[in-house]
Amino acid sequence: MTELPPNVYRGELPDAGSGLFASQLIEPGEEVFRVQGCLVSVLNQSQLTTACANCFLWVPENSEDGVGAGALGEEPKSKKLRACQRCKIVRYCSKECQAQSWSHSHKYECKLFSKLYPQVLPNTARIVTQLLLRRKAKDLPSSDWQAFLALQSHIDDFRSSHNGTSEGLSTWQTIELMSQAASKYSDSREPMQFIQEMTARVLVNALTLTTPTFDPLGLTLSTTASLLNHSCTPNTAITYSGRHLTLRSLISIPQATEITISYTAPTTTPPTRLTHLQARYFFTCTCPSCSTHTTNNLPEISDTAIEALSVRAIELQNTASSQQKPEQAGPLLKQALDLFKPYPPHLQPYPAILHTAFLNAISLQNWPAALAYSLRAYFFIDAIHYQPEWHPVRIVRKWVLLRLVVQTAALMSEGDASVKGLEKYGVDWRVFALALLRDIEEGGGRSHGVDSIFAKQVDGFARDAGMGRGSVEGEVVGREMRKLRRIAEDCG
Numbered sequence: 001m002t003e004l005p006p007n008v009y010r011g012e013l014p015d016a017g018s019g020l021f022a023s024q025l026i027e028p029g030e031e032v033f034r035v036q037g038c039l040v041s042v043l044n045q046s047q048l049t050t051a052c053a054n055c056f057l058w059v060p061e062n063s064e065d066g067v068g069a070g071a072l073g074e075e076p077k078s079k080k081l082r083a084c085q086r087c088k089i090v091r092y093c094s095k096e097c098q099a100q101s102w103s104h105s106h107k108y109e110c111k112l113f114s115k116l117y118p119q120v121l122p123n124t125a126r127i128v129t130q131l132l133l134r135r136k137a138k139d140l141p142s143s144d145w146q147a148f149l150a151l152q153s154h155i156d157d158f159r160s161s162h163n164g165t166s167e168g169l170s171t172w173q174t175i176e177l178m179s180q181a182a183s184k185y186s187d188s189r190e191p192m193q194f195i196q197e198m199t200a201r202v203l204v205n206a207l208t209l210t211t212p213t214f215d216p217l218g219l220t221l222s223t224t225a226s227l228l229n230h231s232c233t234p235n236t237a238i239t240y241s242g243r244h245l246t247l248r249s250l251i252s253i254p255q256a257t258e259i260t261i262s263y264t265a266p267t268t269t270p271p272t273r274l275t276h277l278q279a280r281y282f283f284t285c286t287c288p289s290c291s292t293h294t295t296n297n298l299p300e301i302s303d304t305a306i307e308a309l310s311v312r313a314i315e316l317q318n319t320a321s322s323q324q325k326p327e328q329a330g331p332l333l334k335q336a337l338d339l340f341k342p343y344p345p346h347l348q349p350y351p352a353i354l355h356t357a358f359l360n361a362i363s364l365q366n367w368p369a370a371l372a373y374s375l376r377a378y379f380f381i382d383a384i385h386y387q388p389e390w391h392p393v394r395i396v397r398k399w400v401l402l403r404l405v406v407q408t409a410a411l412m413s414e415g416d417a418s419v420k421g422l423e424k425y426g427v428d429w430r431v432f433a434l435a436l437l438r439d440i441e442e443g444g445g446r447s448h449g450v451d452s453i454f455a456k457q458v459d460g461f462a463r464d465a466g467m468g469r470g471s472v473e474g475e476v477v478g479r480e481m482r483k484l485r486r487i488a489e490d491c492g
């Protein structure tokens with residue numbers, strides 16, 4: 001087994017298998033552990049052209065889809081990525097990255113990419129194929145292999161709980177197909193049942209690999225982080241800084257307390273979370289916010305009424321995401337948001353739909369709408385769903401808001417017609433931008449770490465935007481906040 005970091009030990013739980021526990025008191029915002037390069041990581045097909053396949057530096061302007069939502073969250077890079085000359089698929093930001101990637105993974109995938117071009121295997125199948133090939137080549141330490149094999153697979157649950165549906169393949173059928181592909185392309189002699197169990201294990205244990213600002217990049221597997229169980233009110237959160245996965249505490253964690261992360265978004269309704277956790281991880285969450293609607297706690301609306309409202313809103317959201325063009329999705333999302341008009345904006349799933357509407361506005365380059373949605377989340381949602389103040393999601397959202405504010409101020413000073421509607425609020429954008437920057441700088445050390453790529457991005461941005469170290473008086477900030485709140489209210 002791989003050695004665990006000193007801050008944690010492995011313990012057994014009555015209903016959740018193994019878990020990780022604090023071996024000493026962990027202070028709020030402390031780094032619990034860092035994994036310097038997970039066992040295996042793969043980029044999503046759509047990111048193969050936009051991110052370095054070794055250090056995961058993201059270069060969105062290389063993207064054929066144009067500037068995406070993430071471009072606001074990520075410092076734009078001037079670097080160009082160069083494709084591997086053999087497979088012409090994966091890309092690198094430097095010769096060093098190419099050499100490193102070749103030695104730890106690409107030598108196993110390069111031929112495969114060329115053979116299947118322009119198709120790419122699904123991420124889970126790629127992870128299984130890589131592990132099989134590395135194992136065959138004796139390039140996988142036995143301790144890592146044993147730690148992987150010891151992870152839960154829920155193979156029997158997968159096999160028995162999913163019958164095919166008219167809508168498409170069941171999860172079990174998908175596991176069968178991916179395992180056949182992994183067996184074929186790794187030329188493995190392992191029995192199919194063994195490979196199916198590997199595939200199931202990857203499904204249960206792999207994490208979404210993201211940029212430091214939570215733009216999804218791919219899939220990653222760490223045998224240490226895989227031991228973390230779920231809570232809807234977790235005491236830690238994961239961030240990525242290039243190849244490093246870092247787990248930091250959100251609150252003080254006493255010695256011998258279980259360390260948890262959240263497998264789901266807190267902005268969806270408890271029934272949605274329960275269904276997802278059951279279908280994907282085969283357990284029923286019994287945390288307080290699932291058994292009682294504690295985050296909502298609204299006497300004026302019954303649970304049944306909330307459920308009916310959510311079902312209708314989620315239907316609209318799904319119809320919106322099936323639209324070919326973002327222009328068509330916008331009105332459907334607005335309709336879904338309008339259903340919640342009588343209720344406070346933190347009521348789930350409103351926050352999740354608002355975020356989709358925000359991303360849609362970004363893809364349409366509708367900056368005033370994106371700004372208003374972002375302000376709405378800032379004033380009415382994030383402080384409730386993402387506690388404490390330095391929760392990485394909250395900090396990243398402030399960061400995205402800061403970039404929107406700076407962009408809006410620039411457009412306004414150029415007299416751009418698209419932001420004319422904001423003039424009536426008479427906001428001093430500089431004051432708000434400085435207040436946000438101070439919050440991000442203060443919180444960023446705890447959310448991502450002072451030595452993180454994120455902290456460097458924030459520093460670089462502040463320097464380039466000429467935002468010095470100055471502070472603004474609380475009274476002045478308060479006055480601007482009232483105006484900004486009105487923008488957030490008016491778009492509701």
Ligand SMILES: C[S@@+](CC[C@H](N)C(=O)[O-])C[C@H]1O[C@@H](n2cnc3c(N)ncnc32)[C@H](O)[C@@H]1O
Nearest residue numbers: 015016017018152205226227228229230281283
């Ligand atoms: C990524 S693994 C976590 C480590 C796992 N407990 C183990 O023993 O290897 C995910 C699995 O852990 C279990 N699990 C995680 N969180 C749980 C929770 N809150 N309650 C019950 N089981 C949980 C479920 O079986 C889930 O499929």
